[in-house]
Amino acid sequence: MTEPRPTVAPESLADIERALLGVLCVGLPPARAAGSDAFRVDYVTARVLGLLEGEAERHLSGERVTVAFRERLRETIGALSEAGILADKPAGAPAAPGGFEEGLAIDVVEPDAHPTVLDRHLAQECMETLFQVKAVYPYLMGRYSASGEVWRRLRAEGYGQ
Numbered sequence: 001m002t003e004p005r006p007t008v009a010p011e012s013l014a015d016i017e018r019a020l021l022g023v024l025c026v027g028l029p030p031a032r033a034a035g036s037d038a039f040r041v042d043y044v045t046a047r048v049l050g051l052l053e054g055e056a057e058r059h060l061s062g063e064r065v066t067v068a069f070r071e072r073l074r075e076t077i078g079a080l081s082e083a084g085i086l087a088d089k090p091a092g093a094p095a096a097p098g099g100f101e102e103g104l105a106i107d108v109v110e111p112d113a114h115p116t117v118l119d120r121h122l123a124q125e126c127m128e129t130l131f132q133v134k135a136v137y138p139y140l141m142g143r144y145s146a147s148g149e150v151w152r153r154l155r156a157e158g159y160g161q
Contacts, residue, residue, distance in 0.1 A: 010129045019048040022126035029150040051135045087116040
Protein backbone atom coordinates (compact mmCIF):
# COMPACT_ATOMS: atom_id res chain seq x y z
CA MET A 1 0.00 0.00 0.00
CA THR A 2 1.32 3.44 -0.94
CA GLU A 3 1.88 5.98 1.81
CA PRO A 4 -0.42 8.99 1.46
CA ARG A 5 1.29 12.20 0.40
CA PRO A 6 1.44 14.75 3.21
CA THR A 7 -1.00 17.62 2.88
CA VAL A 8 0.58 20.81 1.55
CA ALA A 9 -0.79 24.24 2.46
CA PRO A 10 -0.39 27.32 0.24
CA GLU A 11 1.49 29.07 3.06
CA SER A 12 4.22 26.40 2.95
CA LEU A 13 4.93 27.07 -0.74
CA ALA A 14 7.33 29.61 -2.23
CA ASP A 15 5.69 32.63 -3.88
CA ILE A 16 6.51 31.32 -7.37
CA GLU A 17 4.97 27.92 -6.58
CA ARG A 18 1.82 29.53 -5.19
CA ALA A 19 1.64 31.87 -8.20
CA LEU A 20 2.05 29.04 -10.73
CA LEU A 21 -0.52 26.77 -9.08
CA GLY A 22 -3.01 29.61 -8.73
CA VAL A 23 -2.55 30.63 -12.35
CA LEU A 24 -2.98 27.04 -13.55
CA CYS A 25 -6.26 26.90 -11.62
CA VAL A 26 -7.61 30.02 -13.35
CA GLY A 27 -8.34 27.95 -16.46
CA LEU A 28 -6.47 29.93 -19.08
CA PRO A 29 -7.39 29.04 -22.65
CA PRO A 30 -4.65 28.01 -25.09
CA ALA A 31 -2.75 31.17 -26.03
CA ARG A 32 -2.74 30.33 -29.75
CA ALA A 33 -6.47 29.71 -29.87
CA ALA A 34 -7.08 32.86 -27.83
CA GLY A 35 -4.87 34.81 -30.24
CA SER A 36 -2.88 36.44 -27.44
CA ASP A 37 0.29 35.69 -25.52
CA ALA A 38 -1.38 37.41 -22.55
CA PHE A 39 -2.92 33.97 -21.85
CA ARG A 40 0.43 32.14 -21.63
CA VAL A 41 0.92 30.47 -18.25
CA ASP A 42 4.52 31.68 -18.03
CA TYR A 43 3.53 35.28 -18.79
CA VAL A 44 0.63 35.38 -16.33
CA THR A 45 2.72 33.68 -13.63
CA ALA A 46 5.55 36.20 -14.14
CA ARG A 47 3.10 39.10 -13.87
CA VAL A 48 1.45 37.67 -10.74
CA LEU A 49 4.81 37.01 -9.06
CA GLY A 50 5.94 40.54 -9.93
CA LEU A 51 2.76 41.94 -8.39
CA LEU A 52 3.36 39.88 -5.24
CA GLU A 53 6.87 41.32 -5.09
CA GLY A 54 5.67 44.89 -5.69
CA GLU A 55 6.95 45.31 -9.25
CA ALA A 56 4.58 43.97 -11.95
CA GLU A 57 7.11 44.01 -14.81
CA ARG A 58 10.02 42.58 -12.79
CA HIS A 59 10.08 39.20 -14.55
CA LEU A 60 9.05 40.44 -17.98
CA SER A 61 10.99 41.70 -20.96
CA GLY A 62 8.34 43.31 -23.13
CA GLU A 63 5.77 40.66 -24.03
CA ARG A 64 7.99 37.76 -22.91
CA VAL A 65 9.31 36.47 -19.62
CA THR A 66 12.98 37.05 -18.80
CA VAL A 67 15.50 34.25 -19.28
CA ALA A 68 16.10 34.16 -15.50
CA PHE A 69 12.37 33.77 -14.82
CA ARG A 70 12.05 31.10 -17.50
CA GLU A 71 14.74 29.01 -15.80
CA ARG A 72 13.25 29.60 -12.36
CA LEU A 73 9.83 28.53 -13.61
CA ARG A 74 11.27 25.38 -15.20
CA GLU A 75 12.88 24.50 -11.87
CA THR A 76 9.60 25.18 -10.06
CA ILE A 77 7.64 22.97 -12.44
CA GLY A 78 10.22 20.23 -11.93
CA ALA A 79 10.09 20.51 -8.14
CA LEU A 80 6.27 20.50 -8.07
CA SER A 81 6.27 17.50 -10.43
CA GLU A 82 8.68 15.62 -8.16
CA ALA A 83 6.40 16.42 -5.21
CA GLY A 84 3.44 14.90 -7.06
CA ILE A 85 1.59 18.23 -7.26
CA LEU A 86 2.02 18.69 -11.04
CA ALA A 87 2.64 16.40 -13.99
CA ASP A 88 4.86 18.14 -16.50
CA LYS A 89 4.27 17.38 -20.15
CA PRO A 90 7.30 15.86 -21.86
CA ALA A 91 9.26 17.99 -24.32
CA GLY A 92 8.15 17.50 -27.90
CA ALA A 93 4.64 16.40 -26.95
CA PRO A 94 2.04 17.52 -29.47
CA ALA A 95 0.47 20.88 -28.79
CA ALA A 96 -3.17 21.12 -27.89
CA PRO A 97 -5.62 21.93 -30.69
CA GLY A 98 -4.58 25.23 -32.21
CA GLY A 99 -1.26 23.94 -33.47
CA PHE A 100 2.36 24.77 -33.05
CA GLU A 101 4.38 26.99 -35.35
CA GLU A 102 7.83 25.58 -36.10
CA GLY A 103 10.64 27.97 -35.21
CA LEU A 104 8.57 30.14 -32.88
CA ALA A 105 10.49 31.32 -29.81
CA ILE A 106 9.08 29.45 -26.84
CA ASP A 107 9.67 30.52 -23.26
CA VAL A 108 8.76 27.61 -21.01
CA VAL A 109 6.87 24.99 -22.97
CA GLU A 110 4.73 25.04 -26.02
CA PRO A 111 2.29 27.83 -25.20
CA ASP A 112 -0.68 25.51 -25.25
CA ALA A 113 0.88 22.68 -23.22
CA HIS A 114 0.45 23.55 -19.55
CA PRO A 115 1.62 21.25 -16.75
CA THR A 116 -1.25 19.15 -15.44
CA VAL A 117 -2.35 19.92 -11.89
CA LEU A 118 -2.60 16.72 -9.87
CA ASP A 119 -3.50 18.41 -6.58
CA ARG A 120 -6.55 20.43 -7.64
CA HIS A 121 -7.46 21.27 -4.05
CA LEU A 122 -4.07 22.88 -3.39
CA ALA A 123 -4.20 24.78 -6.70
CA GLN A 124 -7.68 26.10 -5.84
CA GLU A 125 -6.42 27.23 -2.43
CA CYS A 126 -3.47 28.96 -4.11
CA MET A 127 -5.79 30.77 -6.53
CA GLU A 128 -8.01 31.89 -3.67
CA THR A 129 -4.94 33.06 -1.72
CA LEU A 130 -3.80 35.10 -4.73
CA PHE A 131 -7.25 36.68 -5.06
CA GLN A 132 -6.85 37.93 -1.47
CA VAL A 133 -3.79 40.04 -2.44
CA LYS A 134 -4.97 43.55 -3.28
CA ALA A 135 -2.25 44.12 -5.91
CA VAL A 136 -2.92 40.78 -7.63
CA TYR A 137 -6.73 40.63 -7.55
CA PRO A 138 -7.57 43.03 -10.44
CA TYR A 139 -5.02 41.48 -12.79
CA LEU A 140 -5.78 37.84 -12.04
CA MET A 141 -9.54 38.40 -11.98
CA GLY A 142 -9.18 40.13 -15.36
CA ARG A 143 -7.40 37.05 -16.76
CA TYR A 144 -10.07 34.81 -15.21
CA SER A 145 -12.90 36.85 -16.70
CA ALA A 146 -11.25 37.16 -20.12
CA SER A 147 -10.56 33.41 -20.11
CA GLY A 148 -14.26 32.68 -19.71
CA GLU A 149 -15.08 34.91 -22.66
CA VAL A 150 -12.43 33.25 -24.83
CA TRP A 151 -13.60 29.74 -23.85
CA ARG A 152 -17.20 30.65 -24.77
CA ARG A 153 -16.05 31.91 -28.18
CA LEU A 154 -13.85 28.87 -28.77
CA ARG A 155 -16.63 26.43 -27.88
CA ALA A 156 -19.04 28.28 -30.18
CA GLU A 157 -16.46 27.90 -32.97
CA GLY A 158 -16.20 24.14 -32.29
CA TYR A 159 -12.78 24.16 -30.60
CA GLY A 160 -11.74 20.74 -29.31
CA GLN A 161 -14.64 18.85 -30.90
